[in-house]
Amino acid sequence: MLKHIYTLVTTIALVLTVGATTALAAGGGNIPPQQEWSFKSSSPHWDTEQMFRGYKVATQVCLSCHSFKYIKHRDMMKLGFSEEQVTKLAKELDMGVDDLFISPLSAENAQMAYGTEVPDLSLMNLARPHGADYTAALLTGYNNPPKGFSVPAGKSYNAYFPGNVIAMPPPLTMADQVEYPESGPQASVEQMSRDIAAFIEWTGEPTQIERKNLGVFVLLYLLIFTILSYFLMKRIWLGVKKKK
Numbered sequence: 001m002l003k004h005i006y007t008l009v010t011t012i013a014l015v016l017t018v019g020a021t022t023a024l025a026a027g028g029g030n031i032p033p034q035q036e037w038s039f040k041s042s043s044p045h046w047d048t049e050q051m052f053r054g055y056k057v058a059t060q061v062c063l064s065c066h067s068f069k070y071i072k073h074r075d076m077m078k079l080g081f082s083e084e085q086v087t088k089l090a091k092e093l094d095m096g097v098d099d100l101f102i103s104p105l106s107a108e109n110a111q112m113a114y115g116t117e118v119p120d121l122s123l124m125n126l127a128r129p130h131g132a133d134y135t136a137a138l139l140t141g142y143n144n145p146p147k148g149f150s151v152p153a154g155k156s157y158n159a160y161f162p163g164n165v166i167a168m169p170p171p172l173t174m175a176d177q178v179e180y181p182e183s184g185p186q187a188s189v190e191q192m193s194r195d196i197a198a199f200i201e202w203t204g205e206p207t208q209i210e211r212k213n214l215g216v217f218v219l220l221y222l223l224i225f226t227i228l229s230y231f232l233m234k235r236i237w238l239g240v241k242k243k244k
């Protein structure tokens, strides 16, 4: 019996390993480097200034091709922006606070220009392994192709895109392409990439901070409950033993 279980476990482990390896090999994209994110830190939170910078990149660069169809300016009030601030931001873009972020690029024009669809970015970090790390790496991954690697006309080489040939022209190509607040970091390509990746994390799961904090609360509750029930058990058994 034990031998059978052993064989079964080994087989499952082997299948999983082979599966994972082939999946990686088929992907053809490099593993994105892990970055530090405020929403993944030991006290998870949205970095409001980073969110603002990410919003700038989103609306000044990405929105010309991509929609973020699940968000509107009003949602940003949950990040700590006032109603006045979001109204002003929306107005600068000729939008209302309750308008969704829809790209002016239509699906047909995208198909004509890029030969593929331009995906909505709202949920992109959730849809890809490595989430924000992947998005940030993708935007900085437009390297020269290795020798002998041919890139079809109109496409670009990208170290992190599966298959390495991407239809998106490099969207962030030079420092200060987006105007950043003077008080913060310089708008280098790396910085802009991190900021927009963080912003997309928020558009994908705006409630994740509450969820994580709730998780800690639930764990604490369970811990206290366990300790209490331990002592309760001891008391009950004490009574039982005495009766004997």
Ligand code: HEC
Binding pocket: 057, 058, 061, 062, 063, 064, 065, 066, 114, 116, 117, 118, 119, 121, 124, 128, 135, 138, 139, 161, 165, 166, 167, 168, 169, 171, 172, 196
């Ligand atoms: C000029 C149009 C254009 C702009 C501007 C643009 N993109 Fe794209 N993007 C595309 C196209 C086209 C694709 C589809 C690529 C493909 O499937 O080969 C794409 C795909 C993507 C993907 C999906 C990659 C994947 O794994 O499938 C991400 C993430 C992305 N873009 C992020 C961004 C971000 C962030 C910005 C702004 C900084 C941006 N894009 C700006 C055209 C654009």
